[in-house]
Amino acid sequence: MASRFFFRTVRGAGVSGWVFLAFLTACGQDRPKPAAVLQATPEAVVLIRDNEARCAKIGQDGIQRLAEAEAQAELDVRAVSSLSQRPAPGDLPEEAPKPPIQPSEVFKKYLAEDAAEELAAVDEAQMAIQELLPAVKTEVPPEVATAIAALSGAHDQVCLSIRQPRRSVQYRGTLDFAETAYRNAEEKLLPLYAVSATDAQFALHKYGPRLDAARAGVRERNRQAPVIPAKDYERDQREWQASQQVQTQEQIEHETALKKWYGKRDDTPQESMPKLGVVAKPTPSPEERAQAMKTWHAGYSAKAGTVKSALAAYLRLRKEGTADPAVLAAACQTLLSADTVFLADPAALEPPDPGVAKPLRAAYTELQAMAEACRNGQNAETLIRLDAFDRALARANEVLRPYALAP
Numbered sequence: 459m460a461s462r463f464f465f466r467t468v469r470g471a472g473v474s475g476w477v478f479l480a481f482l483t484a485c486g487q488d489r490p491k492p493a494a495v496l497q498a499t500p501e502a503v504v505l506i507r508d509n510e511a512r513c514a515k516i517g518q519d520g521i522q523r524l525a526e527a528e529a530q531a532e533l534d535v536r537a538v539s540s541l542s543q544r545p546a547p548g549d550l551p552e553e554a555p556k557p558p559i560q561p562s563e564v565f566k567k568y569l570a571e572d573a574a575e576e577l578a579a580v581d582e583a584q585m586a587i588q589e590l591l592p593a594v595k596t597e598v599p600p601e602v603a604t605a606i607a608a609l610s611g612a613h614d615q616v617c618l619s620i621r622q623p624r625r626s627v628q629y630r631g632t633l634d635f636a637e638t639a640y641r642n643a644e645e646k647l648l649p650l651y652a653v654s655a656t657d658a659q660f661a662l663h664k665y666g667p668r669l670d671a672a673r674a675g676v677r678e679r680n681r682q683a684p685v686i687p688a689k690d691y692e693r694d695q696r697e698w699q700a701s702q703q704v705q706t707q708e709q710i711e712h713e714t715a716l717k718k719w720y721g722k723r724d725d726t727p728q729e730s731m732p733k734l735g736v737v738a739k740p741t742p743s744p745e746e747r748a749q750a751m752k753t754w755h756a757g758y759s760a761k762a763g764t765v766k767s768a769l770a771a772y773l774r775l776r777k778e779g780t781a782d783p784a785v786l787a788a789a790c791q792t793l794l795s796a797d798t799v800f801l802a803d804p805a806a807l808e809p810p811d812p813g814v815a816k817p818l819r820a821a822y823t824e825l826q827a828m829a830e831a832c833r834n835g836q837n838a839e840t841l842i843r844l845d846a847f848d849r850a851l852a853r854a855n856e857v858l859r860p861y862a863l864a865p
């Protein structure tokens with residue numbers, strides 16, 4: 459009845475009524491359409507979050523394995539040191555200590571065996587995410603698509619950091635740095651987009667079989683791999699012990715022969731004659747070497763200050779996670795320029811102890827490559843080079859420790 463009354467009213471109104479009806483029809487056409495159903499977007503976000511948690515779990519287990527291996531290696535080194543003193547004749551040790559196992563080897567074995575299936579799932583999930591990202595750009599506004607791409611990149615850094623063997627402290631620091639960057643990316647996405655519980659369950663259900671197939675592939679390859687016979691460590695230990703006994707006996711016989719030979723020559727060893735035209739360079743005493751190292755270190759510290767300041771500024775920007783890409787690139791260029799000048803200085807990286815020069819120069823060379831990669835926007839390469847710089851600097855710190863100096 460209401461509709462009949464409406465059309466009668468419009469019909470009675472003449473031309474103006476038809477104009478009014480056309481206006482109402484046009485307004486109905488301009489009414490906003492319901493939002494399109496999102497498929498790739500929730501699936502990508504769910505896979506990113508699930509895979510980041512998987513990588514973080516592998517990393518935490520890796521930290522524990524490294525810490526335990528380092529503690530055991532330290533005990534093994536002490537055991538070897540306690541038995542390394544040359545025994546008296548007739549009092550040779552019955553058992554020889556096993557050579558210490560390097561923590562890096564323990565970590566590599568963990569990745570290749572215990573974590574192999576989950577790492578295969580990580581790789582498969584990353585492939586699926588990369589397949590979804592182009593479709594995400596067509597489903598959501600640009601700012602949302604950009605935030606999801608940033609979350610994916612931050613998740614990639616977490617998954618990359620867990621595969622790099624290094625000392626447990628450095629490993630933990632690199633993983634914490636990557637996870638902080640990921641959390642910052644999460645905070646930027648949360649106000650823009652949220653995944654419903656139903657979409658999350660559907661995505662995990664949809665891609666679960668694909669990840670399980672990747673895990674099963676690793677199990678199948680391991681099952682079909684040729685069985686390598688177990689190494690006979692007891693036999694190796696006996697052979698090592700026998701070789702040590704032979705070396706000790708040969709050393710004793712050699713020293714006995716020397717004493718007899720010098721005894722026939724009035725117990726006075728003959729020094730080798732210096733070559734004509736060559737002035738023998740006196741070997742510095744430990745005290746002289748230590749003093750020379752301190753003198754060199756004073757100049758080194760003054761010249762390295764510019765590089766350290768630029769590095770600190772860069773790390774501060776990365777830690778904040780809010781720096782504009784152009785600002786971060788400028789900081790990397792400053793670091794690159796300072797480090798290049800420092801590497802070109804012949805005196806800065808030529809300490810009196812040659813054993814210090816190699817790791818120190820390697821560290822600043824890695825820093826130069828890191829700064830260049832950062833300036834060019836190569837995030838993965840930047841992270842890898844930064845870790846290599848940390849490890850080289852740690853080696854330099856070890857060889858400088860006897861002089862009570864730091865790089």
